[in-house]
Amino acid sequence: MKLYNTLTKKIEEFKPINPGHVNLYTCGPTVYNYAHIGNLRSYILADLLYRTLKYSKLNPIWVMNITDVDDKTIKGTIEKYGKNATVDNLREFTQFYLDEFKKDLDEVNVLRKEITFYRVTDVIPQIQKFIVDLVKKGLAYVAEDGIYFSIEKYQQNIGDYGELVGHKFLEGKKIGARVSVDEYEKDNLSDFVLWKAHNPETDGQIFWQDECGDNEIKIMNGRPGWHIECSVINRIGFNGEPTDIHTGGVDLVFPHHTNEIAQSQALFGKGNFVHHWFHSEHLLVDGKKMAKSAGNFYILKDLEKKIAKKIAGVSFRYLCLQTGYQEQMNFVLENFIGALHNLASIIEAQRNEDKGKTTECDLEMAQNNLNIPQLLAGMNKHLTEYKEYNQILGLDVDSDEVQYYFRPLEDWSLPEEVVNLKNQRRIAREGKNFAKSDELRKQIEDLDYEVLDTPEGQKIKRKISL
Ligand SMILES: [Zn+2]
Structure with a gap:
């Protein structure tokens, strides 16, 4: 099987890392709202990849994260439950959209039941442990408002931070400032947040305490940043093995996937995270x-x-x-x-x-x-x-x-109003009153039905139009 790899910018012969199965990871939705059709397209494309691997007898194992804690889910929870909203409220708020997301996947025939989903709020201790390990390795540091990943240290000790985006990416960019929001533009290469300290102004009562109990590094009350979850869930989902193929939309290349690579390679070494990056293009509407x-x-x-x-x-x-x-x-x-x-x-x-x-x-x-x-x-x-x-x-x-939508319908299954119009139209046509006949056709169409004139007479179908 041949597949384009965003990391090498080439179409490559795909070979599983460990023969016998393929670890396939897909960045899942942020469940603060319904998925839009652009999101759904990227999951359909991941499903086509999964089915191709499966049909090729490569035995894919499919894992997806569910972002149920981030800036947007917290904002939505506070709007719904008030400024003292709790983690339980957040779970309830996001569960609704998670259920809707799963229904959508079923509607578009994604093999949803074959995906193992991980909610971020179910893996908080593992996320904290990952962050503690990064701090201990010197790749992350504790600040007043959270724990941050150091791009400078990564560049010094591990490798090129911009490798997924491309060689020229780092040129002329300033490294060093910090960014605490989950989504940001690529003008500045900022140290990104791994763990955000609790801020009652914006977070209500949504926060976690230190659950990993490390003797040296203390995690302050707070919650994870967006990028760390995927590094952690890739590892949990595949029992510590590296990932064969990681999918997502092109908009995730930077910063999300770039940061996933940095976090994971910082801990497991270069080349020991994702071997193959699969990115799908945008969906536009009306251009x-x-x-x-x-x-x-x-x-x-x-x-x-x-x-x-x-x-x-x-x-x-x-x-x-x-x-x-x-x-x-x-x-x-x-x-x-x-x-x-x-x-x-x-x-x-x-x-x-x-x-x-x-x-x-x-x-x-x-x-x-x-x-x-x-x-x-x-x-x-x-x-x-x-x-x-x-x-x-x-x-x-x-x-x-x-x-049901394409076959002509029998009179008994039509509303009486439509049958009456149909009969009036037959009489108009028999009397060659075509103006009247056209007017009646319009009235039938206004009721969301369509008239076909066939050699056997008028047939009525459901109207499918905009
Ligand atoms: Zn992700």
């Missing part, structure tokens, strides 16, 4: 970055409002399959509806295929740097192999559900 303020922001629930809940997720997945993971995907609502129609025609065609035939799907396309658009095109030509291709493409959908 622009998605933003609530720009009115082009979608979560899966918005798409479900457009079409049936049970097929919106798979239709979105089908749309995602058409763009390579290293290309920006431009989401346009019209294309989403088009994807639904295509999916429906594949399912319809598949029903009519000879079900006895089975052939192996040609895996080469997926194994060639995850060329899923080519695999999809291959499936469209060989629908008899649908089931084989589908092990990777993951387009399983309840075909009755699809039919």
Whole structure:
């Protein structure tokens, strides 16, 4: 299998570190809100990678963190529970969005039940221990407002801090200032926070005490920064082994993944963390970055409002399959509806295929740097192999559900109002009153139904449009 590696900037032959299994890690969501469709695309792409590894019999083990404590989850908890909100409140607040996230993964056919999830608030003692070890090694230091990672010490003792971003990254940048927020820009190379001291003004009563009881290094009351969790969970999730492949969106290359590498290599040595970095490109909406303020922001629930809940997720997945993971995907609502129609025609065609035939799907396309658009095109030509291709493409959908939207409906299943309009329209057409007929068609469409004039007369379907 060949795969592009962000670290070496090359397509490489992929080989597991330890033969017999592949350790696959994906940066999970921050559960302070619903995942948007850009987030979901990156999880669909990780799922395509997981399925390709699985179908190639490489036995992937898939681990994902859940960020349930950070600046944003704390802010959301305080807004909901007030300024004295506790860790229990934080757990409750984030559990809701975690459950919603899992439902979304199910809707887009990610093999969610095969993922091992770790909530950050479940691994606080291990995070504290990791930080204590970093301080003892001289790579981190205790300040008044928290414990920070020293980029200067890393550069002196371990290696190039900017290796994932690229060689020129460090040029002309000043090292040394400190940054305590979880997300920041790359203008300054600041020492980043591993553990934030408790601040009642912003954190309410959300903090943890020292739970690792080290004799030399005392952890102040506080909570972890964002980046440390992934270094720790990579290690816990794979029983201390290094990670074969780490996935995430390109926006995570800096600072998040850069800092993950620094923290982990500081403790385990250079080359002993992630061997292969897999980054997926951004999703744009109408050619622009998605933003609530720009009115082009979608979560899966918005798409479900457009079409049936049970097929919106798979239709979105089908749309995602058409763009390579290293290309920006431009989401346009019209294309989403088009994807639904295509999916429906594949399912319809598949029903009519000879079900006895089975052939192996040609895996080469997926194994060639995850060329899923080519695999999809291959499936469209060989629908008899649908089931084989589908092990990777993951387009399983309840075909009755699809039919429900595409088959003409019998009068008994239509609202009386629609049946009345239909009958009036038949009379108008018999009397050649086409203006009246068009007006009645419009009235039917306003009720979210569609009229087809066929040789057997009028047929009514559910309307699928924007
Ligand atoms: Zn992460």
